[in-house]
Amino acid sequence: MTTAPIGVFDSGYGGLTVLKEITRTLPEYDYLYLGDNARAPYGTRDYDTVYKYTLEAVKWFFNQGCELVILACNTASAKALRTIQQNDLPALGADKRVLGVIRPTAEVIGQFTKTGHIGILGTPGTIQSNSYQIEIRKFFPHLIIIQEACPMWVPLVENLEQDGEGADYFVKKHLDHIYQSGPKTDCLLLACTHYPLLLNKINRYIHEGTRVITQGNIVAESLAEYLKRHPEMAQKLSKNGKREFYTTGDVAHFDTRASLFYGENVAAFPLQWT
Numbered sequence: 001m002t003t004a005p006i007g008v009f010d011s012g013y014g015g016l017t018v019l020k021e022i023t024r025t026l027p028e029y030d031y032l033y034l035g036d037n038a039r040a041p042y043g044t045r046d047y048d049t050v051y052k053y054t055l056e057a058v059k060w061f062f063n064q065g066c067e068l069v070i071l072a073c074n075t076a077s078a079k080a081l082r083t084i085q086q087n088d089l090p091a092l093g094a095d096k097r098v099l100g101v102i103r104p105t106a107e108v109i110g111q112f113t114k115t116g117h118i119g120i121l122g123t124p125g126t127i128q129s130n131s132y133q134i135e136i137r138k139f140f141p142h143l144i145i146i147q148e149a150c151p152m153w154v155p156l157v158e159n160l161e162q163d164g165e166g167a168d169y170f171v172k173k174h175l176d177h178i179y180q181s182g183p184k185t186d187c188l189l190l191a192c193t194h195y196p197l198l199l200n201k202i203n204r205y206i207h208e209g210t211r212v213i214t215q216g217n218i219v220a221e222s223l224a225e226y227l228k229r230h231p232e233m234a235q236k237l238s239k240n241g242k243r244e245f246y247t248t249g250d251v252a253h254f255d256t257r258a259s260l261f262y263g264e265n266v267a268a269f270p271l272q273w274t
């Protein structure tokens with residue numbers, strides 16, 4: 001039987017926080033998750049490398065029968081999505097689609113602030129790309145945006161140190177920077193799909209009245225809307241409620257951590273780039 005699962009990609013575990021919400025919202029579809037753990041983190045890599053790695057992953061998804069791929073990674077969305085959509089997709093399959101997480105987040109973020117001052121926390125790659133500033137300006141031109149790169153947050157999560165003492169230091173440091181630059185900040189966007197795993201620590205150091213926004217449910221709602229608007233795509237996708245997981249890293253490691261992050265048992269298959 002041929003299947004056309006929805007592909008969900010991340011550099012590692014972070015995309016599982018998005019997949020969790022997507023499968024909750026759209027449980028009937030089949031899903032194929034790939035974590036490129038062997039090459040994570042992406043956030044400190046240059047454009048060409050993130051583009052090359054992400055394109056390799058997209059090609060792999062298409063070879064597995066995917067018609068639709070979600071880059072559940074802000075870094076890949078910031079550094080590779082546009083080039084893949086514009087330059088590669090016509091040759092790889094003009095009817096196939098690759099979607100990211102930045103645009104759907106930018107479309108709604110202004111709803112969550114009263115002061116009009118928001119903080120964006122992301123990887124160095126996402127922040128340096130300025131993608132959030134550019135996208136948010138299109139929908140909410142008057143928002144004051146303070147951006148902060150948090151280079152240690154993904155490694156903390158990838159190494160299961162999200163509840164350790166080191167996490168306190170690095171979480172407080174970057175939240176303090178945001179409030180120093182923008183004392184009126186009342187909305188913090190976790191613009192990296194790994195960061196919800198640090199919520200225990202983040203909630204400890206935010207100022208009263210701050211709303212913390214994670215992307216999982218935003219991306220899930222946006223995908224549901226997209227499939228309503230594009231029945232030609234929805235019809236092509238298989239619906240057996242199946243989930244499959246692949247990692248380029250160590251499978252046993254992935255299973256333990258992924259089960260924690262996804263909230264259900266995960267038994268992944270190995271993938272090696274050739």
Ligand code: DGL
Binds near residue numbers: 014076
């Ligand atoms: N989850 C990825 C993101 O949303 C992390 C990127 C990384 O590997 O540094 O940006």
